[in-house]
Amino acid sequence: MRRLFHSVSLAAGAALLTTGAANAVDLTIVSWGGAYTASQQKAYHEPYMAANPGVTIINDDSAAEGLAKLRAQVEAGNVTWDLVDMVASDAITACDEGLAMEIDADKVLAPAPDGTPASQDFFDGTLTVGGTNCFIPQIVYSTTFGYRTDKVGSNAPTTIADVFDLEKFPGKRALEKKPINNLEWALIADGVPGDKVYEVLDTPEGVERAFAKLDTIKDQVIWWSKGAVPPQLLADGEVVIASAYNGRLFNAIAVESQPIAMMWDWQAFDLDGWVIPAGAKNLNAVTDYLYYATDTQRLADQAKFISYGPARKSSAPLVGKHADLGIDMKPHMPTDPANAKNVLQFDYVWWADNRADMDERFNAWLAQ
Amino acid sequence: MADTGSSAAVMTTSDGIPLKVSLQRALRRSRRRAFFLVLPLLAFLTISFVLPIFDMLFRSVDNTIVPQNLPSVVKAIEDWDPKASELPSEAVYEAMVKDIQIGFEEKTLGSLARRLNYDLTGSASLFRKSGRRASKIEGAPYKEQLIEVDEDWGDPAIWNLIKRESDSLTASYFLSAVDMRYDEQGDIAMQPDYQQIYLKLFWRTLVMSAIITGLCILLGYPVAYLMATLPLRTSNLLMILVLLPFWTSLLVRTTAWIALLQTQGVLNDLLVAVGVLSDDGRIRMIYNQTGTIVAMTHILLPFMILPLYSVMKTIPPSYMRAARSMGANPFTAFVRVYMPNTVAGVGAGSILCFILAIGYYITPALVGGQSGTLISNFIADHISVTLNWGLAAALGVILLGLVMLLYVIYDRIVGIDNMKLG
Numbered sequence: 001m002r003r004l005f006h007s008v009s010l011a012a013g014a015a016l017l018t019t020g021a022a023n024a025v026d027l028t029i030v031s032w033g034g035a036y037t038a039s040q041q042k043a044y045h046e047p048y049m050a051a052n053p054g055v056t057i058i059n060d061d062s063a064a065e066g067l068a069k070l071r072a073q074v075e076a077g078n079v080t081w082d083l084v085d086m087v088a089s090d091a092i093t094a095c096d097e098g099l100a101m102e103i104d105a106d107k108v109l110a111p112a113p114d115g116t117p118a119s120q121d122f123f124d125g126t127l128t129v130g131g132t133n134c135f136i137p138q139i140v141y142s143t144t145f146g147y148r149t150d151k152v153g154s155n156a157p158t159t160i161a162d163v164f165d166l167e168k169f170p171g172k173r174a175l176e177k178k179p180i181n182n183l184e185w186a187l188i189a190d191g192v193p194g195d196k197v198y199e200v201l202d203t204p205e206g207v208e209r210a211f212a213k214l215d216t217i218k219d220q221v222i223w224w225s226k227g228a229v230p231p232q233l234l235a236d237g238e239v240v241i242a243s244a245y246n247g248r249l250f251n252a253i254a255v256e257s258q259p260i261a262m263m264w265d266w267q268a269f270d271l272d273g274w275v276i277p278a279g280a281k282n283l284n285a286v287t288d289y290l291y292y293a294t295d296t297q298r299l300a301d302q303a304k305f306i307s308y309g310p311a312r313k314s315s316a317p318l319v320g321k322h323a324d325l326g327i328d329m330k331p332h333m334p335t336d337p338a339n340a341k342n343v344l345q346f347d348y349v350w351w352a353d354n355r356a357d358m359d360e361r362f363n364a365w366l367a368q
Numbered sequence: 369m370a371d372t373g374s375s376a377a378v379m380t381t382s383d384g385i386p387l388k389v390s391l392q393r394a395l396r397r398s399r400r401r402a403f404f405l406v407l408p409l410l411a412f413l414t415i416s417f418v419l420p421i422f423d424m425l426f427r428s429v430d431n432t433i434v435p436q437n438l439p440s441v442v443k444a445i446e447d448w449d450p451k452a453s454e455l456p457s458e459a460v461y462e463a464m465v466k467d468i469q470i471g472f473e474e475k476t477l478g479s480l481a482r483r484l485n486y487d488l489t490g491s492a493s494l495f496r497k498s499g500r501r502a503s504k505i506e507g508a509p510y511k512e513q514l515i516e517v518d519e520d521w522g523d524p525a526i527w528n529l530i531k532r533e534s535d536s537l538t539a540s541y542f543l544s545a546v547d548m549r550y551d552e553q554g555d556i557a558m559q560p561d562y563q564q565i566y567l568k569l570f571w572r573t574l575v576m577s578a579i580i581t582g583l584c585i586l587l588g589y590p591v592a593y594l595m596a597t598l599p600l601r602t603s604n605l606l607m608i609l610v611l612l613p614f615w616t617s618l619l620v621r622t623t624a625w626i627a628l629l630q631t632q633g634v635l636n637d638l639l640v641a642v643g644v645l646s647d648d649g650r651i652r653m654i655y656n657q658t659g660t661i662v663a664m665t666h667i668l669l670p671f672m673i674l675p676l677y678s679v680m681k682t683i684p685p686s687y688m689r690a691a692r693s694m695g696a697n698p699f700t701a702f703v704r705v706y707m708p709n710t711v712a713g714v715g716a717g718s719i720l721c722f723i724l725a726i727g728y729y730i731t732p733a734l735v736g737g738q739s740g741t742l743i744s745n746f747i748a749d750h751i752s753v754t755l756n757w758g759l760a761a762a763l764g765v766i767l768l769g770l771v772m773l774l775y776v777i778y779d780r781i782v783g784i785d786n787m788k789l790g
Contacts, residue, residue, distance in 0.1 A: 065752040093755070096478025096496065131500065172631075177738075211562075222655050223738055237632045353493045356486050359754055363746070364565040366738040 025285045026056050031085040033061030039305035044293035074099045079279040082286050088129045088271040095134035101276040110295035112314035130348040137273035137311035142334035144267035146249040147241045150259045160266045164189040171240030174230045177223035179362040181268045186213035198347045250307035264339040309335035428761035431538035437480040438467045442534040450528045461510040472499035541762035573743040577725035583665045584721045588672035596680035614670040625663040629654040655737030672717035679713030715782040
């Protein structure tokens with residue numbers, strides 16, 4: 001009798017344990033940290049966890065090495081991440097190498113409130129960047145320019161050519177330490193029309209021309225590789241003009257009230273979004289989360305905390321005021337028509353082909 | 369007695385086993401026990417350190433990705449002569465279509481495309497484009513259809529590359545790591561001027577590490593000397609001053625240097641305030657080689673002072689007194705008696721500093737700018753940004769080789785037995 005009781009209680013205990021495990025899920029979500037993860041935490045993670053008490057979301061801030069670490073995890077056959085935040089070009093690579101799961105957007109993602117399927121509601125082509133379909137965009141961000149209002153005097157820089165004009169705007173610049181965007185900007189500043197940039201860059205003479213233009217400001221440039229650096233360099237007065245991610249500049253201007261203003265001419269658009277690692281263990285929970293986190297309202301909510309444009313058409317009208325500062329966020333979005341007069345569209349295919357070459361060439365050029 | 373003992377009766381223990389055997393057995397047992405004690409550590413080191421490193425280093429020559437993803441092409445292309453300046457046969461094209469179709473299906477084409485793109489710009493998009501379109505090719509003629517998909521398939525360059533890289537081992541990463549490449553004829557040549565970088569970087573890494581080590585000796589020697597000779601109370605205070613920064617986070621110390629050295633930083637402000645510099649003439653002390661050298665010297669200084677101190681502490685003061693009593697002036701006594709006694713400490717400190725400096729990466733990344741970054745920054749870059757792990761591994765192997773070489777040279781000159789860490 002006692003033995004029977006013992007085994008029954010054991011079985012009950014085991015049953016309790018397994019049901020407990022089935023309900024409680026830890027989702028490891030990898031993102032960029034800082035203000036960006038904070039905006040995701042407030043817009044998606046917290047409301048989702050409130051609605052699903054069994055789910056705990058763990059933030060991992062290693063998105064900067066996301067692709068490398070994801071590749072290592074997949075190769076080792078031990079994928080511990082559930083969702084990874086990536087820029088579009090990395091997502092393309094992940095998809096091409098079979099590191100990311102392909103998704104059927106209309107099945108996995110929520111339709112717009114008016115019933116428009118997800119594939120129609122996200123900005124055109126963003127769900128299928130570079131001919132892949134592993135990528136679920138959340139935001140459109142841009143790399144653009146900030147300048148010190150107190151150092152440039154009364155004439156503020158207005159065009160990309162001003163960035164390269166050391167006579168009109170003497171002083172140091174900060175640029176991102178990679179050829180991407182810099183080569184394009186150099187060509188535009190040198191007089192190439194924006195829509196012909198990649199055509200020109202595809203020829204050896206074009207590359208030569210871009211580097212020659214960069215040469216003209218080379219000894220006045222401080223190169224950055226972490227997004228937090230350029231606003232800091234501006235705030236310190238180390239540089240007069242700096243390329244930076246628009247959200248970081250917004251933070252320095254609106255939140256920290258630094259004497260900085262933005263110059264949107266030929267801002268370089270890029271996308272950032274989710275990728276599900278191939279072999280992710282909590283697939284059901286992840287897709288459930290994704291359905292929630294990428295719907296129209298949630299993407300619009302994120303714009304309350306950071307000045308990145310939501311990737312859905314239906315979210316745009318819902319973008320309102322900053323959650324703490326109460327300022328209207330629309331004029332700070334890269335997608336705002338006033339800011340998006342001249343926009344550089346990143347050519348993923350060209351860079352996929354030429355990245356290795358250009359990187360080496362750029363590094364050698366830097367070292368000279 | 370000794371004679372009869374050794375020739376007649378072998379000494380035995382109480383159970384009749386010869387003493388020699390018994391002793392050896394006991395020794396072996398204790399040795400085995402000692403070995404079992406270190407076994408967990410050994411296993412841990414092997415699994416978590418040695419094997420992964422070898423696995424990583426193996427990537428510098430590993431090329432299985434090509435034969436694995438293009439199995440039929442690799443077989444079919446064997447007979448094709450790349451020098452014959454004509455395209456491969458229909459059979460090779462057929463194999464290529466088949467392999468592309470399978471690769472597209474199994475999503476392995478992407479990694480292959482990236483691998484080949486390292487050697488031939490444009491391969492990435494060639495394969496990506498072909499993957500989608502070649503799935504529609506059903507029958508002969510394969511050659512014409514594939515060239516129709518992309519005219520690059522009619523260019524011998526891509527076939528040359530595939531033929532060359534069809535082995536499961538490759539030298540191309542190592543070639544890139546020393547600024548070389550295969551030219552169009554398949555011969556090894558130097559990279560074009562505007563793309564040569566790694567040899568320069570290796571040289572810069574060595575030179576800067578040597579400078580930093582030299583500065584560490586220069587700055588560390590007097591401090592260690594003071595610590596070893598001053599009364600305990602004062603020398604303890606000095607010791608704390610050496611150790612306190614040592615215990616502070618590396619990142620904190622590096623960012624502190626940024627605050628100090630930048631153009632609008634403390635030091636420049638001070639110089640401007642004193643009137644040494646004009647406001648427009650501020651010196652650039654960071655985001656260049658100077659920044660790296662200053663910050664790294666500061667960070668590596670304790671690694672020089674501590675071994676120096678431990679060696680100097682053991683030098684009896686009577687040596688100097690003896691030298692003085694024999695008529696040497698203080699300088700001669702110091703140079704001819706004291707300094708030779710500290711060689712072991714200088715050697716140990718130098719090799720520590722040098723090897724640490726050669727592999728440093730976070731500090732140069734933060735304060736190095738374009739001219740102050742070291743080879744390890746590029747290795748990190750190839751691992752986490754460009755994802756060219758093969759090239760990163762090749763650079764790592766060369767760096768490892770350099771360190772070994774230096775170690776051997778050090779052993780020849782100073783002798784590794786002379787190294788004293790404590």
